[in-house]
Amino acid sequence: MKVSTRGRYGLRLLVDLAEHGSDQPVALSQVAGRQDLSEKYLQQVALLLTRGGYLVSVKGAGGGYLLSKTPEQILIYDVFDLLEGNISFVEMPQKEETAIQRCLRIHFFEKLDEKVKETFDGVTLADVTKAEWFTYII
Amino acid sequence: MYLATCRGNCSIRAISDATGISSGYLEQLMIPLKKFGLVESERGVQGGYRIARKDITCSEVLSASEGEFTPTPCQDCKQSDACKAHQIWSMLQDSVVDYTQQVLISTLAAHLVEAEAGGGI
Secondary structure (H helix, E strand, O other): OOOOHHHHHHHHHHHHHHHHOOOOOEOHHHHHHHHOOOHHHHHHHHHHHHHOOOEEEEOOOOOEEEEOOOHHHOEHHHHHHHHHOOOOOOOOOOOOOOHHHHHHHHHHHHHHHHHHHHHOOOOEHHHHHOHHHHHHHO | OHHHHOOOOEOHHHHHHHHOOOHHHHHHHHHHHHHOOOEEEEOOOOOEEEEOOOOOEHHHHHHHHHOOOOOOOHHHOOOOOOOOHHHHHHHHHHHHHHHHHHOEHHHHHHHHHHHHHOOOO
16 A cells, blocks of 8 residues: 555645644645745645645635644544555455455455554544644654 | 375465466465475475474464564654654554464364364355
């Protein structure tokens, strides 16, 4: 499993908005500059996050993006799931699943997915932007 | 995992039949597994492959065959100290690596034997 560019850019966009955001919309060009990311690509990711209900787009001069919820209300796992489409390791059983594949699916991959979900349980965007959070995870 | 259920040496053909993995690809997989000391092989009529130790973890097998699990290409990133999103990837990586280190191949093999004995497949 690899996290796609979309997943990485999307989370960095949210982290940046949570850290620098206020009541004023933030232009993507600012985020692109701060994060050293392509603005064009950020636009695509921002669109996806807007459709997913995490961002609000403000048009016009002084326009940009705002978080639609507080960072405390944004769950990292859910954002990740939206950006990646599907973040599980387990693959849907093929028509002819061998005994070994079945055993690995049930006893390894499904449990691995549960484990990842548990790890991120309750972790919000606010936790990520807090510096001290990092120390207690490690 | 199949090898862990076998008593003696297993031929590539037998492993291929049981796993559905082509023999050519199995031969390739065996190279890193042998190199990391996870399987042993013997030549000759009674030859074949067998599991080298009973306490092999899934992590060891995955590291040998796929390399270290890294969900993002951030390792060489200059910003990783400043990048807060980086914490999320570390968390994901640690979670996966921890889990795979806990699961023994022999435990999975026991589940497999149990499922076959129960006729559940």
